[in-house]
Amino acid sequence: MDGSENQQTNVLLESDWINKWETRNIGFHEADVHTLLAEFLDEILANRKQIKIFFPLCGKAVDMKWLAEMGHLIFGVDVCELGIKEFFEENNIPYVEEAIPQIPGGKVFKSKSGNISLYCCSIYDLNESIVGKFDGIWDRGGMVAINPTDRERYVRVVTSLMDKDCRYLLVTVEYDPKLHGGPPFYISDANLEKLLASFFGWSAARWLRLAPLWFSLHF
Secondary structure, rough: OOHHHHOOOOOOOHHHHHHHHHOOOOOOOOOOOOOOHHHHHHHHOOOOOOOOOEEEOOOOHHHHHHHOOOOOOOEEEEEOOHHHHHHHHOOOEEEEEEEEOOOOOOOEEEEEOOEEEEEEOOOOOOHHHHHEEEEEEEEEOOHHHHHHHHHHHHHHHHHEEEEEEEEEEEEEEOHHHHHHOOOOOOHHHHHHHHHHHHHOOOOEEEEEEEEEEEEEEEE
């Protein structure tokens, strides 16, 4: 970690994120489909239809409905039940609520049509036996929302859920970290490259850098 990243000492608990939703401090939520997702959608789909797409730290992202309406299977995870419920209610999507047997206290909210499943639990509690593996991942800000000390743990979970030929679209942020303690938490290009390389190796993946976008062309 470089010196500028060491300036960021804020640590957020799950309760802090829940409080943000309860107090409507959700400036991170976007009312429209993300422009980068729309721009690079063909790359993540790679001519595939009805693929499984994962949204880490999903909130109530409208992108999930957009992709579901195209016929894709959507999976998301978030610690805040309020955001998940608002996704279904604001989009008029009938849903059911079920317990997650493998995760004490965990819940999954599923559209009655069966194409959207949003898990209310810590992302670190998910594994392949619960959600299977994914063909695509849209990580809009998840990497920079988690505490910097959890990054290796986060990438370990995400990569364990990637199926062969999974496409991973990762959005980061750029700013002077000396002026802001996070979140979102700044991560330098060098440290992000080092982190990703430690899991994938550069022989296994090709990356296209379009600041502040990191796009994995394939694994």
